[in-house]
Amino acid sequence: AARLFDPGPLAGRRVLITAGPTREYLDPVRFISNPSTGKMGLAMAEAARAMGAEVTVVLGPVGAVERSGYEVVDVVTAEDMAREVLARVEEVDCFIASAAVSDWKPQTRASQKVKKSEGPETLTLVRTPDVLAEASRRVSGREKRPVLVGFAAETQRVVEYARGKLERKGLDAIVANDVTAPGAGFGVDTNHVTVLTRDGKQQELSGTKREVARSILDLIKDLLPPQQP
Numbered sequence: 001a002a003r004l005f006d007p008g009p010l011a012g013r014r015v016l017i018t019a020g021p022t023r024e025y026l027d028p029v030r031f032i033s034n035p036s037t038g039k040m041g042l043a044m045a046e047a048a049r050a051m052g053a054e055v056t057v058v059l060g061p062v063g064a065v066e067r068s069g070y071e072v073v074d075v076v077t078a079e080d081m082a083r084e085v086l087a088r089v090e091e092v093d094c095f096i097a098s099a100a101v102s103d104w105k106p107q108t109r110a111s112q113k114v115k116k117s118e119g120p121e122t123l124t125l126v127r128t129p130d131v132l133a134e135a136s137r138r139v140s141g142r143e144k145r146p147v148l149v150g151f152a153a154e155t156q157r158v159v160e161y162a163r164g165k166l167e168r169k170g171l172d173a174i175v176a177n178d179v180t181a182p183g184a185g186f187g188v189d190t191n192h193v194t195v196l197t198r199d200g201k202q203q204e205l206s207g208t209k210r211e212v213a214r215s216i217l218d219l220i221k222d223l224l225p226p227q228q229p
């Protein structure tokens, strides 16, 4: 019999996604960040929603963007992002880390604007938490743990570096992205990626960010364990 309503291939699944950049402030008006617009992560959120998933996006500062059909948790720093992700990752079926998280932050954050006359000539940086690696550690060894998917932005030796990240962070899949390739990377609407999976396979995908997002989710869907009745 014909179904009147198809709930979609991710119906009943909870998906957590990080997207956008983070900002690491050195004083109230200055920060370290990167040009991520969150487009790829938000395309993943939209595609997952369209496939029937219940989606939460932990979103760095990206300005005004479409945010209907899924929950958005706004964050600013890598530490905020880590806190919001760790509070949710144990409850989801899949965690997709697409955010461009700042790897470093200024060692100190001045409470008032630093005047140029007293400004530091050198800035001391310290590491931020690795949101994805911490989430992976949190759920590792669990009988029912979410499928973990990373993104790897690279400028060289793309597949080799991405596979290293997949292994080091204990991921099920990683989406490798050559950010210097034409039609890929920050801000543009198209993407060309290679998806590497834990079983050693790899698959190339290209198209609009929306099309690539859908194709990535089709691959991820096959990594999810069968649904509990």
Ligand code: CTP
Pocket (backbone or CB within 6 Å): 018, 078, 097, 098, 099, 100, 101, 102, 103, 128, 129, 130, 131, 132, 133, 149, 150, 151, 152, 153, 154, 165
């Ligand atoms: N990531 C994260 N938290 C960080 C750094 C990275 O969650 N502090 C996640 C990203 O969202 C991405 C993956 O880890 O899914 C890989 O990010 P990437 O910057 O490519 O790799 P790094 O491990 O930070 O290594 P490097 O920047 O030195 O290449």
Ligand code: CA
Pocket (backbone or CB within 6 Å): 101, 102, 103
């Ligand atoms: Ca990084």
